[in-house]
Amino acid sequence: MNKRDYYEVLGLDRDAEQDEIKKAYRSMAMKYHPNRNPDDAQAEEKFKEVGEAYSVLSDGNKRARYDRFGHAAPGMTGTQDFGGFSFGMDGLDPFELFRSVFGGFGGDIFGRQTGARQQRIRRGTDLKVDIKLTLEEIAEGTTKKVKVKILKPCQACSGTGSKSGDLETCPRCNGSGEIQQVSESFFGRVVNVTVCNLCGGEGKILRDACEVCGGDGLVRGEKTFDIKVPTGVSEGNYLRMKGEGNAAVRGGRKGDVIIAFYEKSHNLFTRHGDDVLCEMQVSYSDAVLGASIEVPTLSGKVRLKIDPGTQTGKMFRLRNKGIPHLNSNRRGDQLVRVTIHVPTKISTEERKLLEELQAFSPKETSGNSKPFFKKVRDIFI
Numbered sequence: 455m456n457k458r459d460y461y462e463v464l465g466l467d468r469d470a471e472q473d474e475i476k477k478a479y480r481s482m483a484m485k486y487h488p489n490r491n492p493d494d495a496q497a498e499e500k501f502k503e504v505g506e507a508y509s510v511l512s513d514g515n516k517r518a519r520y521d522r523f524g525h526a527a528p529g530m531t532g533t534q535d536f537g538g539f540s541f542g543m544d545g546l547d548p549f550e551l552f553r554s555v556f557g558g559f560g561g562d563i564f565g566r567q568t569g570a571r572q573q574r575i576r577r578g579t580d581l582k583v584d585i586k587l588t589l590e591e592i593a594e595g596t597t598k599k600v601k602v603k604i605l606k607p608c609q610a611c612s613g614t615g616s617k618s619g620d621l622e623t624c625p626r627c628n629g630s631g632e633i634q635q636v637s638e639s640f641f642g643r644v645v646n647v648t649v650c651n652l653c654g655g656e657g658k659i660l661r662d663a664c665e666v667c668g669g670d671g672l673v674r675g676e677k678t679f680d681i682k683v684p685t686g687v688s689e690g691n692y693l694r695m696k697g698e699g700n701a702a703v704r705g706g707r708k709g710d711v712i713i714a715f716y717e718k719s720h721n722l723f724t725r726h727g728d729d730v731l732c733e734m735q736v737s738y739s740d741a742v743l744g745a746s747i748e749v750p751t752l753s754g755k756v757r758l759k760i761d762p763g764t765q766t767g768k769m770f771r772l773r774n775k776g777i778p779h780l781n782s783n784r785r786g787d788q789l790v791r792v793t794i795h796v797p798t799k800i801s802t803e804e805r806k807l808l809e810e811l812q813a814f815s816p817k818e819t820s821g822n823s824k825p826f827f828k829k830v831r832d833i834f835i
């Protein structure tokens with residue numbers, strides 16, 4: 455599916471100001487919110503699409519990259535970067551975004567009370583790691599060691615951010631992290647639950663910040679993963695390792711590590727789904743007389759029998775020599791396209807033999823060529 459231009463999605467000009475972007479997002483997100491469009495899959499898609507567009511255009515850096523490179527902007531293919539995905543819906547929760555833009559409405563902005571208070575649980579950011587694989591690695595499976603820079607909980611304060619480990623209950627919200635306000639709006643009576651601005655929704659206040667981490671409860675570190683790559687992956691496949699990503703500020707849930715797989719181009723094979731295709735050149739005499747030739751496969755060399763009279767461009771199939779289907783026992787084939795090699799340099803001896811052979815032509819030419827010569831004759835006679 456082709457991705458729509460983010461400006462087009464939000465109905466904006468390319469030089470739109472931040473407040474216009476926010477305004478456009480607010481009105482469109484409100485329009486397409488699934489709560490207002492129950493069982494409307496199209497509206498939900500639109501809701502996600504405007505969320506994605508807003509998440510990029512509202513961020514100066516992402517917007518600049520998007521303006522320059524469009525949807526193919528770097529960050530998708532670079533090495534792992536702190537802070538998770540640059541673009542795309544991966545790692546972006548459109549509802550979370552919606553809540554944050556609408557100022558922390560509890561969970562239902564449409565005037566219905568949700569009852570239970572939504573706990574604000576902080577979540578660490580995701581880490582994206584790119585792994586480039588050869589076709590051989592994809593066919594046989596492999597384990598890759600990757601080292602990533604990661605945010606870990608500070609050991610000095612056990613991730614609390616506080617030197618003493620004591621956090622004071624917020625006096626403004628009494629520890630709930632939320633302030634409730636009731637107001638009238640276009641949608642009727644709205645219970646507006648906003649995040650407490652004193653404690654930032656945590657319900658607790660930090661008085662004695664840890665000197666090691668400065669109060670975030672986070673320190674920079676490194677982590678090494680052994681990634682077992684399943685056989686048959688293709689470009690665009692990814693693996694999500696839940697809870698292995700960056701730690702969250704002062705406790706909370708850890709983010710994920712997302713391993714994205716990429717395919718290196720191969721000098722012999724091209725991949726077509728689970729099949730691989732290669733080209734082999736044979737000599738004229740092998741094609742005419744038939745031969746057994748050596749063919750490379752992703753798992754070593756095999757011999758392929760070429761029938762006598764093989765025409766150039768003929769395809770041979772080596773069963774089960776392709777790539778295993780992801781999560782299955784089936785395996786693709788290797789297709790071998792045979793072409794006839796015409797040498798540009800020949801020895802004196804070869805020349806002599808070929809001249810002798812030429813003396814037989816065209817009466818020795820095979821059936822397929824006859825109509826051609828006949829046609830040529832027809833033209834000239």
Ligand SMILES: [Zn+2]
Nearest residue numbers: 624627650653
């Ligand atoms: Zn508070």
Ligand SMILES: [Zn+2]
Nearest residue numbers: 608611664667
């Ligand atoms: Zn600390």
